[in-house]
Amino acid sequence: MLKYIVFLSLVILAALSCTKNTDLTYSQDIAPIIHKNCTSCHRSGGAAPFPLTTFQHVNRKKNTILAVTQSGLMPPWPADRNYSHFLGERYLSQDDKDKIKEWIEGGAPLGDTKTMAKPPLYDQYSNIGTPDTTVWFDSIKVIGNSRDKFFIATLPIVLNEKKYVRAMEFLPNENNLVHHMNGRLLNYEDTKKASITNGLRILDLEVDEETYIKQFDALKLTNDDGTRPVQINSVVNYLPGVQAQLYPRGIGGFTMHKKSILIADDIHFGPIPQDKWDHSRVNIFYTDSPPKRPIREVMLGTNGASKIIPPLVIPPNQITQHTTFLKIPDDISILTINPHMHLLGKSFKAYALTPKQDTIRLIHIPRWDFRWQYFYTFPTMLKIPAGSVIYVEAEFDNTSKNQNNPYNPPQEIRERYEFGGAGMRTTDEMLQFIITWLPYQAGDEHISLLVKEDKSE
Ligand code: HEC
Known part of the structure; x- marks a missing residue:
């Protein structure tokens, strides 16, 4: 009998913990988060492989959604936001993450759909206006x-x-x-x-x-x-x-x-x-x-204006560190930066050291993801004073622990030169840092690079 009671109370306890209640509903609390952060890609005809535009879509995927939102994999933004800031950063606030977690663990209730907001409308043929x-x-x-x-x-x-x-x-x-x-x-x-x-x-x-x-x-x-x-x-x-x-x-x-x-x-x-x-x-x-x-561009590393040290030859079963650096002779204003590596990339950091030895942080990508190679645009133009040196530090992982390693067992991978650019072959690796810049003009550091909806020409 006692055994039976213990068993019964365990069952009741388990049932209680499964249907932990929540006041959060899809309609009121979760849809706005999904619309703001996910549906630009997760929609019919969108960039992601499946839509998240309805309750049914989200409900069906809720377990993976829980995993990828808590781990920070989605929305995708590999740059470290504690290091530097850019336009269009994609991230969920801790509050939004907590809400998603509580809602899913609380049974993912739909709520009252009468007042539910609709997902934003997207133009299929252009995101910036009517092309000529x-x-x-x-x-x-x-x-x-x-x-x-x-x-x-x-x-x-x-x-x-x-x-x-x-x-x-x-x-x-x-x-x-x-x-x-x-x-x-x-x-x-x-x-x-x-x-x-x-x-x-x-x-x-x-x-x-x-x-x-x-x-x-x-x-x-x-x-x-x-x-x-x-x-x-x-x-x-x-x-x-x-x-x-x-x-x-x-x-x-x-x-x-x-x-x-x-x-x-x-x-x-x-x-x-x-x-x-x-x-x-x-x-x-x-x-x-x-x-x-007109925008100027300078490229460090592969095919660029600065050598990679040591040269980019990555032996099998090794994690290697490489650096490349370039002195900037005149004052410049940086607009956009693009770190570029291939499948073996592991981490990437770039910063400038001024003649006074001040550090200007550019970007840090602690976990490289070759799928998300953004061109990162600074909120306002970033002045780099003449005589500064821009440093890049990168790590490559040629072990079989790297899930993107094109070879199993791992083989030596290196950079290779061709007309106008090293190719994205699985047999090649690259380390590049592309900087778009302008000759500095007084006041540049106050010019915002944010372009408001500007669909008329
Ligand atoms: C910039 C576009 C973009 C945004 C924004 C975005 N996703 Fe994704 N998502 C993708 C792509 C593309 C994939 C396919 C996997 C890949 O290519 O890395 C994906 C995959 C997923 C997966 C499947 C992951 C797996 O391992 O199977 C889930 C779940 C997901 N996204 C949820 C979300 C959620 C929730 C949000 C908003 C908080 C979001 N995504 C925002 C583009 C995006």
Whole structure:
């Protein structure tokens, strides 16, 4: 009998702890958090693989949602917010995290739907306005073998006259396919290249070395005499859920010649289980005024202005540390920074040391995630005084504990140089720090880089 009573009270206790009650409801408390932090990616046609726009969606995924929100994996923002701040930071406040936890553990009640807010509306074809022109890359077939894929894609653009561009925006046709792209513009002189349309358009970066070298030549990116055209880096970048870069008027912009080739260098597709076709578009926003303060770019590390020490050769079963640094001769104003490594990246830190030995913090990424390579824009321009040295410290993990290691067992991985950039091949590694900047002008540190909804041109 006593045994029976003990058993019964245990059952009652267990039942009580499972249905711990909560006053929080989806309608009143949780939907606003999800709408603010999740549905920009988790929606139909959005960047994430599944929507979270209804109670049913959220309820079905609640256990994973609990895990990824508490661990900080979602919303994705790998930079350490205790180190430095940027525009558009994605994070849940402790209060929001606690609410999600309490609500899910309390049985995830729906509540009264009459007063529930609707998820925000999103424009499928542009996040920044009505483009002047839209151009398309060739379709790319993405094989469904559940592995990450990397390509180079080229898009020749012929104009009647040279034009000034305020912004370019890349949009995949099926959002959750493309995970990352970085676009450069090759501007040709009319007389130096007869045709820009006779090159190969797509290069799979997973082919063997010989095929790769042949196909890279077949992209036909050089002038007819073999010299290189003028190149503008980072004219367009894409990451799921990230709005195209739009700087305040008078800052940035570039010129596009009558003949140019947009090259998506590292277009990265996430793993999918079935074959799919991607057909990505590029929206172009022109402006009548020539760029007043055109953006400059400097790159540290691979292919850049500073050496990597020790050289980027990562032996199997090792974790290695590397650094690279660059002295800044004149006062500059930094706008945006982009740390870049590949699959072996482990951590990344960058800062400037002024001639007075003051430290200006740039960025710290304690746990590198190659899926979330943001271009981080400072809230206001960041002045770096002349004579400062910018330091980068990076760690790479070539052990089998690194889940993204492309080889099992691990093999030696190194950086490798090619025309205009080292490729995102699984056999390559990179350490790059890209800085977009302007020559400093008095008052720059007070200029906000936040562009308010500016959909009219
Ligand atoms: C910037 C876009 C973006 C935002 C914002 C975002 N997600 Fe995600 N989420 C993704 C992508 C993309 C994936 C697919 C996994 C990947 O690529 O890393 C994902 C995956 C997930 C997963 C599955 C994880 C797994 O291990 O299976 C959950 C759950 C999730 N997100 C919940 C959320 C929640 C909750 C929020 C808001 C608090 C949120 N996400 C905000 C893009 C986003």
